[in-house]
Amino acid sequence: MNQMTSRFAGPLDFGDDALAGAMLPAGIDGFGVGAWYWIQGDETLNQSELDKAEVALSDVQTLVAAASVAFAAELTDPQSTSSLFRDFHLEEIPEEMVCDLFDVDTGEVVTDGVFLDHLVLVGIAISPAATERVLALDFAIGADKPTDQLLVAVWDRNGTVTVHHES
Template sequence: MNHLNSRFAGHLDFGDDSMAGAVLPAGIDGFGAGAWYWIHGDETLNQSELDKAEAALLDVKALVAAAFVAFAAELTDPRSTTSLFRDVHLEEIPEEMVCDLFDVDTCEAVTDKVFLDHLLVVGIAISPAATERVLALDFAIGADKPTDQLLVAVWDRNNTVTVHHES
């Protein structure tokens, strides 16, 4: 059995499961209390690999900024993942709830800026051994998450960011 220590989640024991995680405590810069943090691994994952993977999380503000650059770029294409994610929240939620959620008077007032300003990090996953999905930041609309939809910024080993929509 492989026993590891995460600087964010504390003691980890993968046992028979390939995933370990915890709800992040308050005070971790950029995440806030209540965000889920998941580490994908198995008995082959060692402390050095985990430490290296978690080092990327030390500058959360830069990661979030890179995610927002990717989201903003996608909003220029109405068929993009980010645009479709936005549409789900504007079309599948009653207008009164949309107005409360985005702090606007009408759905039409939800501009790109208003939309982006209401995205919050609710989950983080690292996969030190992966090649395609090494790091993922899950974003939701508002802390109360009116839907189970997530907008996910994913980094690969080449530090390329792609956007995914997950439910």
């Protein structure tokens, strides 16, 4: 794979791997300070395709808002990915940590709004050659990530957003 330069991550070194990236010291568009930014490539990826793919990241605020809408819509279904992710953090983490994490006196008062307000963008991945997972935004509860669980908004090539839970 040729040497390429990301306008967000700088020079990329894919080496023998199809994945390259870096931590974003200043974030993108004010979001994701300290977030990881990953580019998934293969032998067909070139600088022009990378540049085109990174254009989607020019307005991360809009992408984060779209992810929030997808997460909120899912919270109406108690068996959805977003609901199960929220419930994991409210039920599997000690109460004291839940209170610190959500800045509340008791976990019982963590509403959907409080939950959504505490999602923090911790990772961004683009896969310019992919068809089903072109862009992914990884969110964790709080910047200190008390668990290794991520709520992920994934865009396909058609711009459709789906929600995934990863750990």
